[in-house]
Amino acid sequence: SGTVHFKGKTERGKLIKMDAEEDCQKLHPKPVYEDLVVAGKDGGLANVFVYVKTGLEGKVFEPLKDVVVMDQKGCQFVPRIMGLQAGQTFGVKNSDPVSHNIHPMPKNNREWNQQQSPGAPNLERRFGFAEVMIPVKCNVHAWMKSYIGVMSHPYFAVTTASGDFQFKNLPSGEYTVAAWHEKLGELTQKITVGVGGTASVGFDFK
Numbered sequence: 001s002g003t004v005h006f007k008g009k010t011e012r013g014k015l016i017k018m019d020a021e022e023d024c025q026k027l028h029p030k031p032v033y034e035d036l037v038v039a040g041k042d043g044g045l046a047n048v049f050v051y052v053k054t055g056l057e058g059k060v061f062e063p064l065k066d067v068v069v070m071d072q073k074g075c076q077f078v079p080r081i082m083g084l085q086a087g088q089t090f091g092v093k094n095s096d097p098v099s100h101n102i103h104p105m106p107k108n109n110r111e112w113n114q115q116q117s118p119g120a121p122n123l124e125r126r127f128g129f130a131e132v133m134i135p136v137k138c139n140v141h142a143w144m145k146s147y148i149g150v151m152s153h154p155y156f157a158v159t160t161a162s163g164d165f166q167f168k169n170l171p172s173g174e175y176t177v178a179a180w181h182e183k184l185g186e187l188t189q190k191i192t193v194g195v196g197g198t199a200s201v202g203f204d205f206k
Helices: 020-025
Strands: 002-006 049-054 068-072 081-085 089-094 100-104 114-116 124-126 131-138 145-151 156-158 172-179 183-194 200-206
Touching: 002 124, 049 131, 068 081, 068 100, 068 156, 081 156, 131 172, 172 200, 183 200
Parallel strands: 002 200, 068 089, 081 145
Antiparallel strands: 049 156, 049 172, 089 124, 100 114, 100 131, 131 145, 172 183
């Protein structure tokens, strides 16, 4: 377990202009900004994808059975940062009164692009290979962006609003743990987990 912090002053992101899509603009009575660096009062950094980068080579893990869902809500992808296992079901929901077009752009997996109308059934897809990170866009609304981390194992997490994360049941061993942020880049640290033990790690982005 651990916490990711941001050391510095956060700045207001750029204004998202939705005036080209009236139905999207109606969903937001107040201005919407693309705040990429979201840090709490104690500096905890949200929306960081943390994962075991090395140390699990040669081990095989069955894909998790639950469906990981990305919603299109308020003409934005929710969540913006998410993770799943290779072979795990990825669901896409449209909660908006407008059509969207989800378009993941991987390098190691098959690229696909599909329209989803209001009220349409959830889409379900799978990514066959590990890849960090897959950018996602909407071909209809250029401001909609998201990233998906696809792993070969279940030891990954996205930090909470306070910057916290946790992996459960990580086998004993020596590992490299990485923390990825879409604007601030990636940091890594080495950890050792003893038999039946725990380990903690902290990351400081600047």
